[in-house]
Structure formats: structure tokens, C-alpha cells
Amino acid sequence: MIRDDIKAAQLTAMKAGDKESRNAISLIQAAIKNRDIEARTGKAPESDDALVIEVLQKMVKQRRESIEMFSNGGRQELADAEAAEVAVIERFLPAQMNEAETTAAILKIKDELGATGMKDMGRVMAELKARHASELDMSKASGLVKAALS
Known part of the structure; x- marks a missing residue:
């Protein structure tokens, strides 16, 4: 722990x-x-x-x-x-995902949820947080989710 x-x-x-x-x-x-x-x-x-x-x-x-x-x-x-x-x-935080890994995770979630546009951003962000909250900075991930959904 x-x-x-x-x-x-x-x-x-x-x-x-x-x-x-x-x-x-x-x-x-x-x-x-x-x-x-x-x-x-x-x-x-x-x-x-x-x-x-x-x-x-x-x-x-x-x-x-x-x-x-x-x-x-x-x-x-x-x-x-x-x-x-x-x-x-x-030193005590788990290794953070880089931009490429974050983008890959976002695209995977987007495909699984069938997200098509900005109206789905909340669902994608919620799922991303549930799966990877400890491994990424959610504020940076927000911009990547916007880019993936637009």
C-alpha cells in the first residue's frame, strides 16, 4: 500500500x-x-x-x-x-500515462461506448476516470477527449 x-x-x-x-x-x-x-x-x-x-x-x-x-x-x-x-x-504516485497511451485509452472507450460527438463527452470522461484516474491527469485528458470527439 x-x-x-x-x-x-x-x-x-x-x-x-x-x-x-x-x-x-x-x-x-x-x-x-x-x-x-x-x-x-x-x-x-x-x-x-x-x-x-x-x-x-x-x-x-x-x-x-x-x-x-x-x-x-x-x-x-x-x-x-x-x-x-x-x-x-x-515518488509515491503510480506511473502516469503518456499522451499516446491516454489517446489510445480514450479511443478504446469511445468505441466501446459508441460515442460520436461532444454530447458524449461526459460519459467518456466518467468511464476514463473510472478506469484510469490514478494513472493520468484528468485536466489534460479533457482536452484529448474533446479532440477525439470533435
Whole structure:
């Protein structure tokens, strides 16, 4: 499980004296704990790994947005710190599908559902998320689905 990998990495970082990794992993654990608390009142995810992956993807997305803002604002040292956190977080995410693999998955789903136009985009996106949510960035996939359906 990913949660166990994160705990093991925390111990390794502490023993090695890697302060940056330790801090980033602490942030990951805090975000996961917050999500666990939220999950108590709402609908629980299908698996623990799905919950952890969802949290990690959200953290990466937030940091990438911060990197862009810091870079545009001339604060490169802050952008570099965020990039270092992204590198630590991505160690725990499953391998992401490249554009060619994503397009192939979209075309397969499109054929299976018989999707013909933009009116079917919601169905295709829902099926894509159900099958490959942990392996791809849904915001990038959205543009590829639009291209495949137009």
C-alpha cells in the first residue's frame, strides 16, 4: 500500500537527515490524515490507495500552480522549493500515462461506448476516470477527449 511506502520513506528520511524530504512527507501525511477525517462523514473511497492517490494528485496540482505563480512573480527560490516538494510527492504516485497511451485509452472507450460527438463527452470522461484516474491527469485528458470527439 502507498500509505506504508510513505511511512517507510519518512523513517528513511529521518535516519538520513534529509530535512527537505522529511518535511514534504510530513505534509503528505497531514493531508492524508485530513482526507481520512473527511472520509468519515462522506462516501468512503473504494480503496485506501485510491484515497491516497487522490490526495497526492491534488497536492501536485496545487504545487504546480504555485510554481507557476512564483515564477511569474519573480520568486524563483520559492518556485524551486515547491518543485522539490513535487519531486518527493511524485515518488509515491503510480506511473502516469503518456499522451499516446491516454489517446489510445480514450479511443478504446469511445468505441466501446459508441460515442460520436461532444454530447458524449461526459460519459467518456466518467468511464476514463473510472478506469484510469490514478494513472493520468484528468485536466489534460479533457482536452484529448474533446479532440477525439470533435
